[in-house]
Amino acid sequence: MKKLLFLLVGVWLGLTSxxxxxxxxxxxxxxVKKTADTYExxxxxxxxxxxxIYSQNTPxxxxxxxxxxxxxxxxxxxxxKVEEKGKLxxxxxxxxxxxxxxYSNKIQFVQKMKVRVGTKTNISGTIxxxxxxxxxxxxxxxxxxxIKLI
Numbered sequence: 001m002k003k004l005l006f007l008l009v010g011v012w013l014g015l016t017s018x019x020x021x022x023x024x025x026x027x028x029x030x031x032v033k034k035t036a037d038t039y040e041x042x043x044x045x046x047x048x049x050x051x052x053i054y055s056q057n058t059p060x061x062x063x064x065x066x067x068x069x070x071x072x073x074x075x076x077x078x079x080x081k082v083e084e085k086g087k088l089x090x091x092x093x094x095x096x097x098x099x100x101x102x103y104s105n106k107i108q109f110v111q112k113m114k115v116r117v118g119t120k121t122n123i124s125g126t127i128x129x130x131x132x133x134x135x136x137x138x139x140x141x142x143x144x145x146x147i148k149l150i
Contacts, residue, residue: 025053027145028043028044038079044108049105050133053130058100059101061096063096063100063137066127068082070111070124075115077113080112085110102132119149122148126143
């Protein structure tokens with residue numbers, strides 16, 4: 001009976017650690033009011049070591065670049081492109097045979113938004129991303145988000 005209990009606990013611990021290692025990126029979302037009609041929408045990716053996420057500017061032929069898409073909203077319009085704030089690393093990747101651009105630990109994707117003064121609305125969309133470490137890459141993921149502008 002004790003052997004069976006130890007076996008079950010061992011299997012449970014093994015499955016738990018595998019499940020955690022397959023989701024090395026977590027995201028937070030916020031909107032910061034800058035002026036009466038301007039917000040910054042901030043999507044922050046926190047990555048477990050040794051995982052990294054790819055820049056939106058990763059060249060063709062490389063891994064899947066991060067892509068942020070916003071749903072059309074007549075009350076809010078994006079201004080410019082999504083900015084990346086973090087420590088950008090550039091490395092030649094022998095697997096892809098290109099220079100790849102990526103971030104480790106933490107990266108913020110920031111989009112300025114213009115809104116009608118006095119408007120309360122939500123900004124929604126998706127973030128598509130891929131994470132890799134030195135040994136493997138996980139399949140690309142697409143996550144929806146919905147952020148309140150107050």
